[in-house]
Amino acid sequence: MHSNGHSAHEGQAALATAAAVQQNLQQRHEKSGNMFRLAVLFSAGLLVLGVIGFILRIADGVSDTAMWGYYAAAFAFVLSTAVAAPMVAIAPRIAKAHWRRPISRIAELFGIVGIFNLLLFIPLIWVLPPLDNGRRTLWFFDMVGEPVPNYSPHIWATLAILALAAVGVMLLWVSALPDFAALRDRTTGRKQKMYAWLARGWYGTTQQWHMQKHRLGILGAFYFMMFIFVHFLITVDFLMALVPGWIDALYPVTHAASALQAGAASVIIVMVILRQWGGYKEYIGLDQFWGLGKLLFALSLLWIWFWFSSFNIFWFGRKPNEISVLELFIKGPYLPLFYAVFVLSFAFPLFFMIWNPIRKSIWGPTVLAVGVLIGIFLDRIRMYVAGYSVADQSPLHAMDHVPVANKPDIADIFILFGAIGGSILIYLLASRLIPIVSIWEQKELLLYKLHKPFHRTHVRVMGKPD
Amino acid sequence: MMPKMQFKRSVIGLFQPGSEDTVADSMDALKAGGYTEHEYELLTGTPYPEGTFGEAEPKHSLFRYPLIGAACGFIIGLILTSGTQLAYPLITGGKPVLSIPPMAIIMYEGTMLGAILFTVLGIIIESRLPRLFMGAYDTRITEGWIGVTVTTTEDRIGKAEEILRKSGAREVKRGWEKS
Numbered sequence: 001m002h003s004n005g006h007s008a009h010e011g012q013a014a015l016a017t018a019a020a021v022q023q024n025l026q027q028r029h030e031k032s033g034n035m036f037r038l039a040v041l042f043s044a045g046l047l048v049l050g051v052i053g054f055i056l057r058i059a060d061g062v063s064d065t066a067m068w069g070y071y072a073a074a075f076a077f078v079l080s081t082a083v084a085a086p087m088v089a090i091a092p093r094i095a096k097a098h099w100r101r102p103i104s105r106i107a108e109l110f111g112i113v114g115i116f117n118l119l120l121f122i123p124l125i126w127v128l129p130p131l132d133n134g135r136r137t138l139w140f141f142d143m144v145g146e147p148v149p150n151y152s153p154h155i156w157a158t159l160a161i162l163a164l165a166a167v168g169v170m171l172l173w174v175s176a177l178p179d180f181a182a183l184r185d186r187t188t189g190r191k192q193k194m195y196a197w198l199a200r201g202w203y204g205t206t207q208q209w210h211m212q213k214h215r216l217g218i219l220g221a222f223y224f225m226m227f228i229f230v231h232f233l234i235t236v237d238f239l240m241a242l243v244p245g246w247i248d249a250l251y252p253v254t255h256a257a258s259a260l261q262a263g264a265a266s267v268i269i270v271m272v273i274l275r276q277w278g279g280y281k282e283y284i285g286l287d288q289f290w291g292l293g294k295l296l297f298a299l300s301l302l303w304i305w306f307w308f309s310s311f312n313i314f315w316f317g318r319k320p321n322e323i324s325v326l327e328l329f330i331k332g333p334y335l336p337l338f339y340a341v342f343v344l345s346f347a348f349p350l351f352f353m354i355w356n357p358i359r360k361s362i363w364g365p366t367v368l369a370v371g372v373l374i375g376i377f378l379d380r381i382r383m384y385v386a387g388y389s390v391a392d393q394s395p396l397h398a399m400d401h402v403p404v405a406n407k408p409d410i411a412d413i414f415i416l417f418g419a420i421g422g423s424i425l426i427y428l429l430a431s432r433l434i435p436i437v438s439i440w441e442q443k444e445l446l447l448y449k450l451h452k453p454f455h456r457t458h459v460r461v462m463g464k465p466d
Numbered sequence: 467m468m469p470k471m472q473f474k475r476s477v478i479g480l481f482q483p484g485s486e487d488t489v490a491d492s493m494d495a496l497k498a499g500g501y502t503e504h505e506y507e508l509l510t511g512t513p514y515p516e517g518t519f520g521e522a523e524p525k526h527s528l529f530r531y532p533l534i535g536a537a538c539g540f541i542i543g544l545i546l547t548s549g550t551q552l553a554y555p556l557i558t559g560g561k562p563v564l565s566i567p568p569m570a571i572i573m574y575e576g577t578m579l580g581a582i583l584f585t586v587l588g589i590i591i592e593s594r595l596p597r598l599f600m601g602a603y604d605t606r607i608t609e610g611w612i613g614v615t616v617t618t619t620e621d622r623i624g625k626a627e628e629i630l631r632k633s634g635a636r637e638v639k640r641g642w643e644k645s
Contacts, residue, residue: 017483018483018512018608019483019609019610022511022608022610138568138571139568140558140568148550156575159579160579163578163579163582163583166582166586167582167586170585170586178511178608182511182608185605185607185608186608203509203603203607204509204510204511204608205507205509206508206510206521206524207507207524207526209510209513210516210523210526211524211526211592212513214526214528215528215589218528218532222578222581222582226578226582229574229578440511440512440513443511443512443610444512444513446512447514447515465515
């Protein structure tokens, strides 16, 4: 056993044969307890509230952009958490890290929430004013004619989000193909027909395994490329262009990096739920929390790097437009939110994760992940609500005044609940169809894992495929 | 005179988990018995490292789809941006008519959309056509058993069964058939 006290079996399946792993994980997949049903009902209730909130909001029309700030923040929060989570599966798979095996499906399953994110995006197409309102954008739409269509940001952002959602679903499906085949072989009736349709003739030939490996690599690379691009388009067109005088080349990547941080935090929270209450304790252990905790720690450091680099330019520049941007987002009405974001997204992860006992534990990364998620939630409210509140000034070169903080009304609160509830509901329902722990990857692990005596202890020897 | 139609039949030799070397030997025996690599195939429930059973590395053409899609998307993006700017040659802010930075945004998205669209299509096309005639199969494959299927003409199937049995298959099963 490892001298640090945790069982060599903890975190990796104690089951020694492929048949046992298959049977064990399939049983867990097919079992859904009262807690699951309660979670479905609760998240469905939140979604209903969200729909009510949306109806209340749309009843007032879309012409007042400031009223849609919380809606845009809800959309950006889902984009920054659920849609970022599949990256947690992609990067360690490329690095051939074994610790990701029990959690890669947890992350990939978030890909299906991309469809919900796409639906959330649709109303924003109407909310964002066309380019002819006179604001300055990257689209060269100005006084000298119409070199680009009036709705260019709307068209290109929609295409990009559509492509991202498609790649996310495709990635999940290709990854789950061998598991669909295994479930096809062990179910009957309608379920078998459904899994046979989803498995698309998967029988585990050498050619099929080879193809799947390459498809996962290609789709993972595309997901990453589209993910960054979607964050670029959303921040530039649906946020920065609405704020007069906000010219910051770093903000799109700041948005994307903090989304990766929130994506890692989301996966950690699902991991702890599955471990503590989902019956997956033998699969999800310290290795997974430790691995992802290190990633969360690194991404928290990136947060301060990007934020400070942007802040410095504005603080030293001190032009009127730069002073008003700092006033709007940091020093002015949203200062309490900024403090909360700074502490939760950067200070807490830095000052707690430097300690080995916290970093290398189950609850340390979990508590900090909850903090990071709250931090990113507040950050998206701070940026989008503040940004949308000055959209009426967007044709100016600099804000002529910074409005007071836009506090949420009942419709906004319902919309925020609905966006979170809808994402959770879709994830929960998808987990009934697709095993939440990848069966084939757990079986593959058996080929590379060996426990052997080493002098006066036992060690785990892990092989790595070329 | 019309040649006699050759019916294809398929058999699977099932090997217990952990008998990788025996499986590799059986594939060698099939090769020595005159069966080509197109006639026999390995079925596993997990992705073994390439070459574990001495099998040939499979070839795939998936990379062609994103490459062709990316090239089409890039060309469309290039034509769209340069075409509109040349059609309306307006100098904006002293910048050249054909300015690379704004064109790059659309060309990047065009490239990505083309590559993704073609990849998705490629995956759908290739997934629907693993082959029309699957051959013999056993559900124990997904429990860790290893299968070697031989799909060949009717007159050669008996010999294949014999080779599989002799080389250590725990069970040899006949699959469904197709003319």
